[in-house]
Amino acid sequence: MQVHYADQFALPLPAHHRFPMGKYRLLRDRLAREMPEIRLTPAAPATDGELALVHSPAYVSSIQDGSIDERALREIGFPWSPAMAERARRSVGATILACRAALSEGVSANLAGGTHHAYRDKGGGFCVFNDAGVATRLMQAERMRTGRGALQVAIVDLDVHQGNGTASIFRGDPSVFTLSLHGRKNFPFRKEASDLDVDLADGCRDDEYIHALERALQELDSRFDPGLVIYLAGADPHEGDRLGRLKLTWDGLEARDRRVFEWAWQRGVPLAFAMAGGYGHRIEDTVQAQVNTFRVAAQYWRRWHNRAR
Secondary structure: OEEEEOOOOOOOOOOOOOOOOOHHHHHHHHHHHHOOOOEEEEOOOOOHHHHOOOOOHHHHHHHHHOOOOHHHHHHHOOOOOHHHHHHHHHHHHHHHHHHHHHHHHOEEEEOOOOOOOOOOOOOEOOEOOOHHHHHHHHHHHHHHHOOOOOOOEEEEEOOOOOOHHHHHHOOOOOOEEEEEEEEOOOOOOOOOOOOEEEEEOOOOOHHHHHHHHHHHHHHHHHHOOOOEEEEEOOOOOEOOEOOOOOOEOHHHHHHHHHHHHHHHHHOOOOEEEEOOOOOEOOHHHHHHHHHHHHHHHHHHHHHHHHHHO
């Protein structure tokens, strides 16, 4: 299974910054030790042209050269540096590669990504560029160039925070279906309208969450026929997350992942996934949640691999 990473471009964050930048390298190290079927590949940076499929050229330039103003940087939550700009491009590049690999192999992943708070002309909530948005537009363009017709993409966002940037980017676009399950009272406090939003009360537990997800996937099935799924597998619904406010157990998170992969597998739809948020009181818990997602993903990748033989 192809997995793409950019954690070698870690941001120089101030002491006590609440974003757990170290989780990406910890995750890569564990996957390298424990899952030999995974092929870890460094991501190339997204180009200006690729980013411009979603983002305004002025915004892309302001990130690249550091001319972005302080207010906009505060909304993102990261200080500007060359490493910040490079990491943002490569995080998008990793999702692009994951989507291409998924379309040929069934399942692939970005070890980071899920930057769903980034809008066309601004970032927010630790998100600089919208990786799922750019990858969606590029996969659609590449499909059209082959003469095989339009590619419909479903973005299934199970980060605990609503994907406001993604919803804004694709509002009114019938070729993309945006689905978000998220905390009702959690960030962002001004939410955008996805094609399907399911808001959950604080303290939501496994059974309620899985029931809501099942109903959401049924509605997605009745309204849309994707040729690709991009899945944001946030670890932050876990009960040990500092910012999540939901109460999913390890078993609940695994059931969530398995339901999404099974839904795509049953329909023969390739699936690329990104890790999105995770802010555990213990960074090891966030990494464990993500490792568990990869264990489920590898099982479904093997199904695709065996079917192709």
